[in-house]
Amino acid sequence: MFKRTKNLRLSIIKQIELEASKYPDVISLAQGIPSFDTPGCIKRRVEQALKRGVVAKYSLVPGLPELRELIEVSLAEENMYYDWENEIIVTAGSIEGITATIMAITAPGDEVIIPEPTYTSYREVLCLAGCKPVYVPLNEEKGWSFELKKFEQAITNNTKAIFYCNPNNPTGTIYNKDQLLKLAELAKKHDLYLITDDVYKDFVFDNQKIFSLAEIPELRKRVIRLFSFSKAYAMTGWRVAYLHTDAGIAKEILKVHDSLVTCAPVISQYGALGALEMGEKDVKKFSIEYKKRRDLVCARLDKLSQYFSYTKPQGAYFVFPRLTSPPNPLSFAMRGGEVDSWTFALDLLKSAQVAVVPGIAFGPNGEGHIRINFGRSEEDINEAMDRIENYFKISQGL
Numbered sequence: 001m002f003k004r005t006k007n008l009r010l011s012i013i014k015q016i017e018l019e020a021s022k023y024p025d026v027i028s029l030a031q032g033i034p035s036f037d038t039p040g041c042i043k044r045r046v047e048q049a050l051k052r053g054v055v056a057k058y059s060l061v062p063g064l065p066e067l068r069e070l071i072e073v074s075l076a077e078e079n080m081y082y083d084w085e086n087e088i089i090v091t092a093g094s095i096e097g098i099t100a101t102i103m104a105i106t107a108p109g110d111e112v113i114i115p116e117p118t119y120t121s122y123r124e125v126l127c128l129a130g131c132k133p134v135y136v137p138l139n140e141e142k143g144w145s146f147e148l149k150k151f152e153q154a155i156t157n158n159t160k161a162i163f164y165c166n167p168n169n170p171t172g173t174i175y176n177k178d179q180l181l182k183l184a185e186l187a188k189k190h191d192l193y194l195i196t197d198d199v200y201k202d203f204v205f206d207n208q209k210i211f212s213l214a215e216i217p218e219l220r221k222r223v224i225r226l227f228s229f230s231k232a233y234a235m236t237g238w239r240v241a242y243l244h245t246d247a248g249i250a251k252e253i254l255k256v257h258d259s260l261v262t263c264a265p266v267i268s269q270y271g272a273l274g275a276l277e278m279g280e281k282d283v284k285k286f287s288i289e290y291k292k293r294r295d296l297v298c299a300r301l302d303k304l305s306q307y308f309s310y311t312k313p314q315g316a317y318f319v320f321p322r323l324t325s326p327p328n329p330l331s332f333a334m335r336g337g338e339v340d341s342w343t344f345a346l347d348l349l350k351s352a353q354v355a356v357v358p359g360i361a362f363g364p365n366g367e368g369h370i371r372i373n374f375g376r377s378e379e380d381i382n383e384a385m386d387r388i389e390n391y392f393k394i395s396q397g398l
């Protein structure tokens with residue numbers, strides 16, 4: 001019974017949100033939801049589609065042709081050349097694209113390498129597919145960067161792919177071109193797929209540049225790239241995203257996509273059209289706001305430097321501070337020398353009504369940390385940080 005779901009867990013991010021929903025006055029900096037509403041230009045595009053009566057029926061399995069054409073154009077602007085008819089699939093959120101990809105390229109028993117800490121749900125999708133997630137720790141001291149040797153050591157005869165997100169959730173750090181090209185060399189040597197989840201690529205700060213391996217034509221038969229409208233355009237509830245890869249791989253992924261959802265919600269595909277046609281200035285506006293909020297949350301963490309240390313995020317809207325000393329050193333649960341992040345997150349929620357994600361959600365190397373989402377409003381960030389400050393004062397008897 002339940003053999004397939006036995007090792008699956010409800011993502012810890014969602015578990016925390018469920019727990020937080022029991023507290024009336026909670027401030028959540030947990031799940032990666034932006035504070036903004038979907039831009040007006042996107043809503044208007046959808047209203048038009050509704051009025052024209054074009055949203056009631058399924059679209060073609062890979063998505064509306066006019067949307068895929070536009071995706072092809074927008075990819076070309078970023079130096080990625082993929083044919084809309086055979087190489088682009090519109091999905092019901094990127095998580096569905098991830099699931100379809102993993103189901104298509106692996107068989108039960110295969111291993112997929114994931115540098116961690118990383119997005120929680122990769123593990124769950126791999127477990128669902130009967131695959132083994134193989135964690136390779138990122139180097140926190142070196143800004144959460146790759147250590148190539150560790151990847152090489154993790155490769156076995158069963159390894160099928162390396163799967164990462166860039167900018168990385170939860171650390172907000174960016175893998176640069178040099179690191180990625182070295183990873184690609186390794187993938188070539190061992191004949192592995194490279195899955196690159198670029199859902200936060202629009203939010204990069206301090207003149208950083210994002211590079212994707214999907215820009216390299218010789219890699220197109222190994223690279224599968226995912227993008228989502230959820231984060232960039234404040235559309236998490238619409239469930240629309242896309243993936244692109246070489247036609248031979250896309251053909252296989254499409255079969256799984258069909259069996260999972262038939263097509264992405266058509267009304268949301270019109271939203272995605274509006275986003276690509278007119279949403280660019282909104283994305284820029286969001287990005288400027290997130291940078292301000294990044295600076296705000298970092299300034300607030302600096303005031304708590306006796307409890308937290310952190311790497312300044314260069315992208316996405318997360319910071320991943322390490323808990324350097326527990327709130328109550330005499331009685332607080334520790335695990336392997338680290339503050340137990342689950343205990344900490346639950347205690348913070350109960351005592352201060354602030355929800356954050358325990359670092360262990362993102363892999364073993366995330367223990368002793370928490371993830372703070374600064375995609376929420378400035379007001380929420382300030383109130384949550386006031387409460388956290390107070391929480392430490394009270395727990396230390398100050």
Ligand SMILES: Cc1ncc(COP(=O)(O)O)c(C=O)c1O
Nearest residue numbers: 032093094095119165169228230
């Ligand atoms: C790195 C990353 N990838 C994928 C997703 C899934 O996003 P969606 O399914 O809304 O596109 C998330 C959501 O938080 C994420 O952080």
